[in-house]
Amino acid sequence: MLMLWLKALHIIFVITWFAGLFYLPRLFVYHAALGGSDPAGAERFKIMERRLFTMMTVGGVLAVLFGGATLGQAPGFMQTGWMHAKLTLVAGLIAYHVWCYRLLTAFRDNRNQHSERWYRGFNEVPTLFLFGIVILVVVKPF
Numbered sequence: 073m074l075m076l077w078l079k080a081l082h083i084i085f086v087i088t089w090f091a092g093l094f095y096l097p098r099l100f101v102y103h104a105a106l107g108g109s110d111p112a113g114a115e116r117f118k119i120m121e122r123r124l125f126t127m128m129t130v131g132g133v134l135a136v137l138f139g140g141a142t143l144g145q146a147p148g149f150m151q152t153g154w155m156h157a158k159l160t161l162v163a164g165l166i167a168y169h170v171w172c173y174r175l176l177t178a179f180r181d182n183r184n185q186h187s188e189r190w191y192r193g194f195n196e197v198p199t200l201f202l203f204g205i206v207i208l209v210v211v212k213p214f
């Protein structure tokens with residue numbers, strides 16, 4: 073029973089995390105499209121980006137903590153291939169999160185290097201992680 077409660081909280085915070093992982097790079101797309109044309113608009117984007125990043129970091133930390141607590145209730149999962157693969161993908165997702173922070177600080181300091189088109193590609197990456205991780209935990213293919 074405890075494991076199911078922990079897993080429910082795990083999934084709730086995974087959703088919170090992904091809301092940010094999907095939307096922050098979308099803000100970067102629109103922010104990059106401004107170029108230097110609208111300084112007031114750019115300042116508004118900076119505030120939205122900072123707040124969204126805070127929210128998604130809270131979501132990410134709690135998702136990982138409740139994931140770890142769920143795993144603590146079912147340590148046998150550590151013997152499975154799908155869990156190892158999942159944790160590898162989670163490490164990639166954390167790296168993506170940190171990369172988002174670096175991009176956020178570049179925008180904040182007016183030294184963004186990337187185009188709107190580049191951010192559109194960057195924005196697709198979390199979808200790939202989502203497909204991979206959900207298929208691994210639900211199908212448990214190996």
Ligand code: HEM
Pocket residue numbers: 079082083086135136138139140142143144146149159162165201202205206209210
């Ligand atoms: C260090 C990070 C994580 C750990 C330790 C972890 C651990 C776990 C564990 C032990 C379960 C229970 C599996 C089962 O009952 O079959 C679980 C379920 C789940 N996890 Fe994670 N997880 C982590 C990150 C994530 C992330 C980033 C996602 C989403 C992209 C995710 C999505 C899910 C989903 C959807 C389930 C429910 C599967 C089901 O009940 O069928 N987890 N997680």
